[in-house]
Amino acid sequence: MNMYFDISLAEGYKSAAQKTRVLSEAWVTENVFCPCCGNPHISKLENNLPVADMRCKKCGEVFELKSKNGNIGKKILDGAYETMIERISSFTNPELFVLQYSPDYAVTDLTFIPKFFFVPNIIEKRKPLPPTARRHGWVGCNILYSNIPEQGRIPIIRGGRFIDKDIVVNKYVKVKSIQTNNIESRGWLFDILNCVNSIRSELFTLKEMYGFITVLHDLHPENNNVEAKIRQQLQVLRDKRFIEFLGNGVYKKII
Numbered sequence: 680m681n682m683y684f685d686i687s688l689a690e691g692y693k694s695a696a697q698k699t700r701v702l703s704e705a706w707v708t709e710n711v712f713c714p715c716c717g718n719p720h721i722s723k724l725e726n727n728l729p730v731a732d733m734r735c736k737k738c739g740e741v742f743e744l745k746s747k748n749g750n751i752g753k754k755i756l757d758g759a760y761e762t763m764i765e766r767i768s769s770f771t772n773p774e775l776f777v778l779q780y781s782p783d784y785a786v787t788d789l790t791f792i793p794k795f796f797f798v799p800n801i802i803e804k805r806k807p808l809p810p811t812a813r814r815h816g817w818v819g820c821n822i823l824y825s826n827i828p829e830q831g832r833i834p835i836i837r838g839g840r841f842i843d844k845d846i847v848v849n850k851y852v853k854v855k856s857i858q859t860n861n862i863e864s865r866g867w868l869f870d871i872l873n874c875v876n877s878i879r880s881e882l883f884t885l886k887e888m889y890g891f892i893t894v895l896h897d898l899h900p901e902n903n904n905v906e907a908k909i910r911q912q913l914q915v916l917r918d919k920r921f922i923e924f925l926g927n928g929v930y931k932k933i934i
């Protein structure tokens with residue numbers, strides 16, 4: 680497998696952002712399978728759509744690609760805030776690939792984020808552009824990458840090596856059971872999942888979960904019964920086979 684971008688494709692493009700886009704898209708369509716259905720290839724879409732870059736011809740899922748030289752960090756710069764919120768609220772946002780490459784243009788990491796992991800809490804509104812800017816007043820957004828639960832950041836390439844296709848597709852199929860059309864309840868579910876993930880041991884207790892009440896209340900100030908919400912979302916995670924109830928307020932993570 681050739682992990683390097685084909686630099687010759689960038690000839691004629693002036694901006695660094697355009698070059699990266701052309702090179703990384705070409706590489707992904709040449710080398711990456713569809714993480715939703717396992718189709719060996721994903722096809723490039725014409726660039727007349729506002730966000731979507733690629734589409735799987737077998738399952739029809741549409742993907743957007745964001746690429747970065749080096750580490751992703753905590754946030755990913757995205758487009759207009761209002762558009763993003765509208766898309767995630769109307770379920771028209773695409774699946775997301777996050778690609779990292781080295782200074783010599785070799786792909787090091789590729790992560791797949793299923794579209795239903797996008798909830799308002801992971802979208803950060805940026806400050807409006809200042810009066811001196813050409814598009815002054817325009818409001819962009821950041822994707823708070825590190826706030827997405829680890830179950831929603833499915834690795835496809837790590838350290839320059841592909842993860843087995845079956846492992847990737849199985850992970851996707853499992854997390855897909857989390858998908859609901861109610862964006863608010865999904866937001867709650869991911870916040871509770873983040874709390875569960877932050878507990879290191881395989882076993883944990885309801886009492887430990889109640890330790891997150893303040894954090895959760897800050898995220899959802901409108902809710903006055905966070906304890907009940909925690910219990911309810913733990914039941915959802917149990918029904919989706921992410922955790923097991925062992926009785927007496929003790930839970931076990933299902934890896």
Ligand SMILES: [Zn+2]
Pocket residue numbers: 713714715716717718735736737738739740
């Ligand atoms: Zn597919």
